Amino acid sequence: MSRIKKLFQEKKEDILNIYFTAGFPQLDSTEAVILSLEKAGADLIEVGMPYSDPLADGPTIQQSGQVALSNGMTLDILFSQIESTRQKTEIPLVLMGYFNQVMQYGEQQFFDRCREVGIDGLILPDLPIYEYETFYQDMIEQAGLDISFLITPQTSEERILKIDELTRGFLYMVSNSSITGAKKGISDKQVAYFNRINDMQLKNPRLIGFGISDNETFSTACQYANGAIIGSAYINTLKDSKDIRETTLEFVKMVRGESVKV
């Protein structure tokens, strides 16, 4: 059983998935970030592959990607960083990136290497399910990788069922139709949407992402799903961090509501 499946079997609620951009703030901060997040109590980590043209991301993640790229981050470096970090932790790791990166690496090679270094799952926001089914589903399954697809408030019921079927690991539930880091808080309209999905009895657990930044939004999200995903808010904290470990600890505590940052 995959690390992701195991996590969701063992823990049904308040799951905290934190995204960070690999190579940010320093080229070699990947390991420190992962280990700090684990130590601080994150349940799942989304490792972002920095990309020149991240269409589905907001300015914070874009800029962190630019920094990572000018720090010299490449996929090969990232894979070896993960490989060595994997010796020290069993936390589930999900790789997030754009499909062009996968294509250029060579699809088969990419999936194999993910498996090899200890990646558990993938989020490829611009790989549509049609392409996935037609060309990549078999490869990814054979590599033993989970894959998360997104659903949004606009996704039709029929399509949600289809996406749920194709997803392995967890569903990425976009809180509102907007790119990461764009809006704050959770509205009534969103709650109605969360409830609607809840009522659908999907097979996959669900994490809510986009717009989660603090204890309030995290707690609300956790009322309607198995947990939530935080990205930009964490990147913003890291940007000004003197000590990754300490910053991360405080950030996770803040989100979990265990202490309030001063």
Added chain:
Amino acid sequence: MSRIKKLFQEKKEDILNIYFTAGFPQLDSTEAVILSLEKAGADLIEVGMPYSDPLADGPTIQQSGQVALSNGMTLDILFSQIESTRQKTEIPLVLMGYFNQVMQYGEQQFFDRCREVGIDGLILPDLPIYEYETFYQDMIEQAGLDISFLITPQTSEERILKIDELTRGFLYMVSNSSITGAKKGISDKQVAYFNRINDMQLKNPRLIGFGISDNETFSTACQYANGAIIGSAYINTLKDSKDIRETTLEFVKMVRGESVKV
């Protein structure tokens, strides 16, 4: 008999006609200029009525006109200046200006006033002979004014004969087809043109104008016609003049070749 006709009866060659812009350099220099020119030995004086848009004149005359206008020169002022100057001299005076000035003054009024103040002839370069014949010939003749028309190197023989017929006083022979002050010296081509006109045995005496500025050009012109007209060169001299009388004396001497200016 008009003063102009009388002049040409009495003198057949080396006639010097000098143009100046009324109101230039000062509003009231008209009389001084006229009397100085007479004293210096000009045979005929062309009084320019300053005009805002003198199409057929070069930059020197244009600018002198601008100065005259900003000095406050008007046709009424000009006429009274002439009227008083006429008490002191019998030199033939030809008024030169644009036909719009005549129109605005009222054609009949204008011609009457010319006669009254002692103007002898007119040069109206933008009054074409067709308009003249059709509308103004009678008025001008009845006012007892002479009128000079222009001929140019491009004017056809037939048309020259016609112009000669309509002209009373002298023909204004444009030395080359270009506006006043534009070119220097007299070319072989021009000489051929002068000879051609000479051979036509026209009824009117002829003065050559445009490009006459010094003794050399004046003497050459006088070989081919009854005399010549100087405009821009005299205006240029006046522009820097401290003493109109002296400047004029020197200028006419220079042109006549009686002494060389130092």
Added chain:
Amino acid sequence: MIAIDQKGYYGEFGGAFIPEMLYPNIEELREQYLAIMADDSFEKEFRQLLKDYVGRPSPLYLAERLSEHYQAYIYLKREDLNHTGAHKINNTVGQILMAERLGKKRIIAETGAGQHGVATATVCALKGIECIVYMGEIDIQRQAPNVARMKMLGAEVRPATSGSKTLKDATNEAIRDWINNPEDTHYIIGSVVGPHPYPDMVARFQSVISEEMLWQLKEHTGKEDPDVIIACVGGGSNAAGAYYHYLNKDQVRLVAVEAAGHGIHSGESAATSVLGTKGIIHGSRTLLMQTPDGQIVEPYSISAGLDYPGIGPMHAHLIASGRAEAVSITDDEALASAYFVSKKEGIIPALETAHAFSALDKIEYDSSDVIVVNLSGRGDKDLATFIKHYDRFHK
């Protein structure tokens, strides 16, 4: 009957008040222009260039949002879509073919807004003929894009530095150049001004505008005649073209729109129909702004193409005889129209044309009326002016 006579007069306006030095040129043209224009090979080449090079016919466009706003049927005759962006090219194409047939080797022109200069430089490039354009120093500044275009097209732009340093003075300089170069040079005048036969010749070349309107209106509305035709008048060439085939149809109202600058009586204006009196300018007897002494008054308008103290003799006659109504529009009214039309119809008009649009706020009409506004040119050349004043009109 509105028509020009043998000697180039529309009623009491017109004629050819030119110095003798220009006589051979003007006479040659006067004797030949009608025969040349009637010649099959001329007609064929002219029509072919209008079609393939200029892009004619220019559309007649029913402006729905303007029609709704003004509660009438507003059609726009799209001269802005012509090559180089204004009606001016209709005339320069005609005149360059004329110059070719007259054996001329050098072209001169005056320009105000620069559209006529560009149109002249364009046809000179097309034919490989030397081109010199006179332009007032002030206009060189306020119509910079057109100066750049003339340079690209290989023309020489010579600044006119006398007088008001605008169109009138550029015209003076062009005439002086022609006097100095009487043999090989043709002067392409840019409007229905100047000595006969220019006003008539230019009107004939521009008459293609109303020639097309006849069948286009028929196509759109079922009848050839609109109720009203509105055109701005600098010298009056676009208006002459838009009126031409309707001159003797008295049921069609002709509206001539001139520039009132800072206000008709502000002392900074170019409203010739109100301020002008009979006189002579640039070789033609017409209405012009002048002092009682006959000195030409320096005009003012924000629009370089309307910043002219006279109007063509045809328009003087049309206005004096009551055939055309004159409307005067201030700078600010024209600017407001430029912003309004841009946002309502997606068409940025030239500042000149913006004056014509403003007339819609001034004249009377019925809601069933078909009104044609002659969209004489596009506003690309005026962007700097529009942006400069933008905030004042957008609070």
Added chain:
Amino acid sequence: MIAIDQKGYYGEFGGAFIPEMLYPNIEELREQYLAIMADDSFEKEFRQLLKDYVGRPSPLYLAERLSEHYQAYIYLKREDLNHTGAHKINNTVGQILMAERLGKKRIIAETGAGQHGVATATVCALKGIECIVYMGEIDIQRQAPNVARMKMLGAEVRPATSGSKTLKDATNEAIRDWINNPEDTHYIIGSVVGPHPYPDMVARFQSVISEEMLWQLKEHTGKEDPDVIIACVGGGSNAAGAYYHYLNKDQVRLVAVEAAGHGIHSGESAATSVLGTKGIIHGSRTLLMQTPDGQIVEPYSISAGLDYPGIGPMHAHLIASGRAEAVSITDDEALASAYFVSKKEGIIPALETAHAFSALDKIEYDSSDVIVVNLSGRGDKDLATFIKHYDRFHK
């Protein structure tokens, strides 16, 4: 047979690599675009606007002086004469009608040279719809006149400040806006790029260019087919339109001209056909300039409209399959052509189009060949660049 398949692929190029947030928009469009375009009322309104508002048909002009110089029959398809000055408006007219029928209330667009932004702002003004245009900061500087035009037309221009601050980045920002506003907004893409069905939809709207060429060539030469069609390729919309009805006529050579900037291998280039490899950009699998790691390379060209690291999937397929020949033209070659064509034909081409003209110096042809150059736009927007470099080319 060159055609797009059900899933939006030309051979192996195309598709729709989009985040789920865009799925409803793209799917709605994909399901409806063909039906809407086939609808009589759509077709009628589209054709009417092309005729009366845009000024179509655009002429096909036999450029005699260029023909003489190049020793072939050179025809120019005059998209420069369209309203707003380029081919871009053919597509925006189509898409605004599409957006209306899809019930959208807000329009976004990206722009490089600003021509597409102006064309979009124009049709939004025409229809009274809100319009936001994303434009790279560098392009805002180098195409200032078009920025002013968009302002006049009531559009908001938002600078893209990331990456190379050019067209690619403006497109990223537009896509982000769309993701954030999935319900009421239609994204008017300006070229044959982006996720299916955009490349096909835009190509169909632009296909009016070659539709007209068929009968215009017949009129001029007696046959529908030219020997060669030359067009510049930024994303490839003008080329797609010029090729469209000739795609399956193998006897007609298709020449695609791209920008080589300071030289193909100078590191400052946009020569995608040479430097590009297969990958995904803006939702489409195509050829693009990228690092081995799949990072998109920042392109460079003096011409904002060609300064793009990818090409539309149709062109990737045409080039990869050998159906089209690619030619790469440097900044200086394009500038030289712009000066040359301006002075030879009196037509100042856009910098983009100047690249297409330069191909005449590069390709082989016979003296009996009929060559159509698609004159995609006029150069008014590029005057500052032309003047800046003028002296270097005129010693």
